[in-house]
Amino acid sequence: MKRAFASLCMMLCTATANAGGVDLALSNNTAHLSMLLNPHAFYQGGGSEAAFGGFISEGGDKLLHTTLIARGYRQSATSQYSLGAGVKAMYGDVTIPAEANNGAEAEENVGALALGFQAGMLISSSRHNPIEALVEGFIAPSITSFSDAERFVEFNARLQVEIIPQAQAYVGYRRMRFDTRNFDNVQLDRSVHLGIKLTF
Numbered sequence: 568m569k570r571a572f573a574s575l576c577m578m579l580c581t582a583t584a585n586a587g588g589v590d591l592a593l594s595n596n597t598a599h600l601s602m603l604l605n606p607h608a609f610y611q612g613g614g615s616e617a618a619f620g621g622f623i624s625e626g627g628d629k630l631l632h633t634t635l636i637a638r639g640y641r642q643s644a645t646s647q648y649s650l651g652a653g654v655k656a657m658y659g660d661v662t663i664p665a666e667a668n669n670g671a672e673a674e675e676n677v678g679a680l681a682l683g684f685q686a687g688m689l690i691s692s693s694r695h696n697p698i699e700a701l702v703e704g705f706i707a708p709s710i711t712s713f714s715d716a717e718r719f720v721e722f723n724a725r726l727q728v729e730i731i732p733q734a735q736a737y738v739g740y741r742r743m744r745f746d747t748r749n750f751d752n753v754q755l756d757r758s759v760h761l762g763i764k765l766t767f
Contacts, residue, residue, distance in 0.1 A: 590618070592739060592762035596625040599741070599760070601634075606766050614638060622743075627662030627674070628755045636685055636703075647692070651685035655705045657719060661745055661753050668750070675747045679707035679719035690726075698728045718746040727764070735764040 588603040601620035618634040636653035656679070663673040683705035691698040707719040720743070727737030743756045 588764060588766035590620075590762065590764045592737075592741070592760045594741075594756070594758040594760035597741075597756050597758065597760065598623050599756075599762075601632075603764075603766070606764070622659075622755070624755060626664065626755075627672075628660070630657050630659030630661075630677075630755070632657045634683075636683070638685065647689040649685075649687045651687075651703075653683050653685070655681045655683055655721075657681070657707075658714075661747070661755060663750055663753060673749075675715040675745075675750065675753070677716035677719070677745050677747060678713045679716050679745075680711040681705035681707035681719055681721070683721075696728055696730070698726070701725050701727065712745075715747045715749070716745050717748060720744055725762070733766050737762050737764070 588606040590599075590601040590603060592599040599620070599622045601618040604617040604619075605614065606616055615635065615637045618632075618636075620632060622628070622630040622632065632655060634653060634655040636651045638649050638651035640649045641647070658678040659676075661675050661677055663675060665672045683703060685701065685703040687699055687701040689697060690700055702722075702724045704723070705719070705721045707716075709717050712718055722742045723739060725737045725739030727735045727739075729735050738759065738761055740759050741756045743754075745753045745755065747753060
């Protein structure tokens with residue numbers, strides 16, 4: 568799994584040299600890395616964005632993911648906002664802590680194809696440092712979950728500010744969990760994180 572993640576990162580770093588970016592979010596116990604293709608700030612108009620990357624936690628969870636989101640951009644008399652929809656594929660291993668499994672740690676292999684939504688609003692349209700609020704969610708029911716997975720749910724929220732046109736910093740909250748054949752409500756993440764998004 569580590570080799571696959573490292574290979575994916577190297578391949579995507581090369582790909583993003585042309586028209587892409589990197590999104591890295593860190594909390595006390597988790598790291599989430601995405602390589603972006605065709606990224607853009609939401610106030611720059613609609614379009615599509617692809618992301619490839621991985622998620623790891625101190626608890627031993629390891630996931631690879633790919634996401635494709637299509638966005639529409641709208642401007643009203645008082646604000647600017649965007650709505651998007653897309654799909655997210657996840658695959659990897661989740662670790663069941665010993666206290667949830669009669670004192671013995673276990674590992675489940677999981678995969679899911681989730682449908683998702685995204686909504687964002689430009690809170691401050693300052694010329695130099697615009698501020699955006701963004702929420703997104705993904706869900707995969709049993710029919711699109713495979714291996715040991717029975718269900719996948721993810722929710723993200725972030726508040727981000729543009730430092731320079733090629734860099735955004737943000738604070739966010741992520742909640743991500745799987746239900747598996749043997750365990751319900753396997754929490755991979757439920758925490759606040761800090762992140763940075765760089766575009767090239």
